[in-house]
Amino acid sequence: MLIPVAVLVALVALSVFGDRPLPRADLTYINSSEVNTLDPQRMSWMHDLRTARLLFEGLVKNDVLSDGFDIVPGVAESWELSEDARTYTFHLRDDAKWTNGADVTAQDFVFSWRRALLPDLVSDYVTMFLNIDGAQEFYDWRQEQLDGFTDREFASNDAKRVAAYELWEETKALFDSMVGLKAIDDHTLVVTLERPVPYFLELCAFTVFSPVYEPLVAQYERPDPVTARLIRRPGWTKGGVLISNGPFELTGWRFKRDMRMTKSPHYWDRDSIAIRTVSIPSISDPNAGVLAYQTGSIDWIANVTSPYRGDMVAQKLAYLDEHKDRVAELEALGYDQFSITRMLPEDPRALTHAVSSFGTYFYNFNCKQRLPDGRDNPFADPRVRRAFAMCIDKPGIAREIRRLGEPSASTLIPPGSIGGYTSPKGLPNIGDAADEDERQAIITRAKALLEEAGFPEDFVVELAFNKDAGHDLIGQAIAKSWQKSLGVQTSLSQKEIKIFREDLKNKQYMTARAGWFGDYGDPTTFLDISHSKDGNNDRAYNNPVFDDLLFQASNELDPAKRMAILSEAERIIMEEDLPLVPIFHYATIYMFDAHKITGLSTHPRTKQNAFLIDVLGDGIGDDLPRPMNQNQIQAETTP
């Protein structure tokens, strides 16, 4: 009996002792969950995109530390736009290198963008690439060929395989001739768009447009001999295998354990990078993350989701309140919130930071004429939707339930997040009323709207939400608002997330919670979801006037006029039609010591380029604060 036990002891000891931890990295940060993929063309999760920005670099990038979120050179050192605003010519820098030392060439971009445009590889963001001239035709053609391939008869398996490979060769040739994407030479990339896309550079700054290394990736993709579709084998995104072109190279990725990166010796702008190693442990339990921070093993939590984060934010506000004179003074000088915290005394409460996000929490109204159960849908009438929208105590929800310092929302697009765009005013809201009289006036107006629309008496309004993350509390608050002000009966329906999303897509609901985060710096990233033909229009909202405004905007070359048209489009959905009611604009909660970590952005677009981080006082990099609005550096006295 003792022998098996002894063997077991030895094995356990061997396994435990054999697995030595790595030394601490210069920067250790955690995402809220495990990275889903590091393949730029396939990613869509925010933490994937954030991680990939450390490894990959696109033609251009956003200067996340500038107030305007300016487009600055990346792999492309300069670019020109043609007279008709349809053709971009990018000049790639000579010193842009892959982590193996090879040059980044224009051909790499052609290869990578072609990957995104293949229906075989099912890129979530394929729509963005369809702006390129001929891209839609190419996509459709390939799709047709693939669909046809399965129905074709072949003499033998070998003949089928040959045909699959031939189709692939044909596809590549067709792409080169059909799609407006050309590598003129190693360092010149010409992109012709189907129509002018004023935010095309913003798209190019989006991680999905980053290049991948063809000699590596092509080894993992080949046409399936049975279906002819390109099959993708995972493997090339692993540590020590991945070849990327950004500031860092991936040295290790252990699933659900950690990811390690080291500074790339070949990155063209390597001198600006102030961290040598990055470690991203995988800690999915929200409380474990905060505990790990408190014991000093983490420098930055990129998304605190622990249930008590509301208290953390409240304590931070109390801390700021204790220093309110100094805060006001610094705010007047134009300092961002991280810099302000840095210039205040150190305090454990100061470690929490609520940062405004490029996203909005809202409630959907089903706009179809009939409800799922076949009854007439009162919410098909915009007057009803308007009345209900006015009678939600939005500031109350943000203040009492969310408790994260989030602003209540009267528009879908977070105001101030997109340069040159003026948000519409939105509807009046009972929560914003200055006094009781004004509140009553809004309620009276809403009731009048309901009467006009003939809102049926004894109608029970159903609110649907998914069961986690406190959506139930928000649902209850909305139900209470409606009951109190409009006297309407409500019922709450809580669902499991996958079912909930399926119901939304099939319009099997009356009103339902939702949220949306913008992908790029243009109003269309939010407005497109209300287009009658959009795949994300869960509301079945259909207003030809709105669709037409979006169409007009897409053909408008003058940026100011275009923004005005889009603003009018948002006004229609936010003041007249209300297919959705915005409740509040999201905030993300960070945890880091502003006295130690610098280089994070407070811009409402919430995109962090973690390679800009400098750990102050670690002797690596210049160890100077990196505030928003770089001009401030000179004015600031060293702390």
Next chain:
Amino acid sequence: MMTMILRRLAALPVILLVIYTITLTLAWAVPGNPLENPEKRPKPEVIEQMKKQYNLDSFPRFYVSYLSSVTGFEYAKDWVSGDLGRDQQAALDAGFPTAPRPIFDLGPSLEYDDWTVNEIVGSALPVSITLGSAAILIALVLGVGAGVIGAVKPNSTSDLFTLTIAMIGISLPSFVIGTALLLVFAVLIPMFPVGGWGGPMKAILPAVTLSLPFAAYIARLTRMGMIEALGADYIRTARAKGASENAVLYKHALKNAFLPVLSFLGPAAAMAMTGSFVIEQVFTIPGMGQHFVNGVQNKDLFLIMGVVLIFATMLILFNLVVDVLYRWVDPRIA
């Protein structure tokens, strides 16, 4: 003995097939779409593409194709027909260097694009086996020790004490014990790291947490067995022939008292070594347990099937090992 082992091994595929069928039917019936992502929704066409690619549009097709790839049947078929070699050669000729195909292919993970289920199980299973073995060892030492102490003087203070501890060990959920241990031994007294995996220090707290319910159960089983054994005739005989008390306890009584513990160890080991969702969450351990829960939550069909099949296989094999040991310890059972 040999025929028993062979018979049991022969039954293994049948049992697994039944489990496969039931699990797949249930997992398939879970509403919701595995390809949906809570942050961004792919276009409907994109979802259609993926469904086609993975046979997710037809249950019978999925049932057969997945079964044949999991069992290695597909590999064997392609190998026998020569397709495997021809395929590799043709790919090479066309300029696609390819890696060898796994024989038993558990499929891709729908949630984690960059990993196959083989890789996920390959990285998580060793962690869980190590942690589980450590926990079972701790449970054996604690449980048998406490059980013997209790049985020597039934209903004494020490017996009541160990019984109470065992009761608490069984009743308290591991997220309470784990969090309490973390707070005391990692945050208040920083003896151990807060979580993660790698190195002995990180393994101690989770192994102890995982072991406690097993230890408690083993203690009760040992105590009962020992009390029964100590009243048996052969113990009186042993004492009468002048055997020392230690020899009576550990050589004669414990050997018999251990039998129920042994039969408990089979399923216990399989449970401990396939991971615990709660402990992995609390201590941030990259083990198997989380994949049972997350797999279902994400409706990651391949992952669900992969981990369930691995778990079932381990459970059956461990029970077999226990039965073999049983016969070896107690030759009366044959």
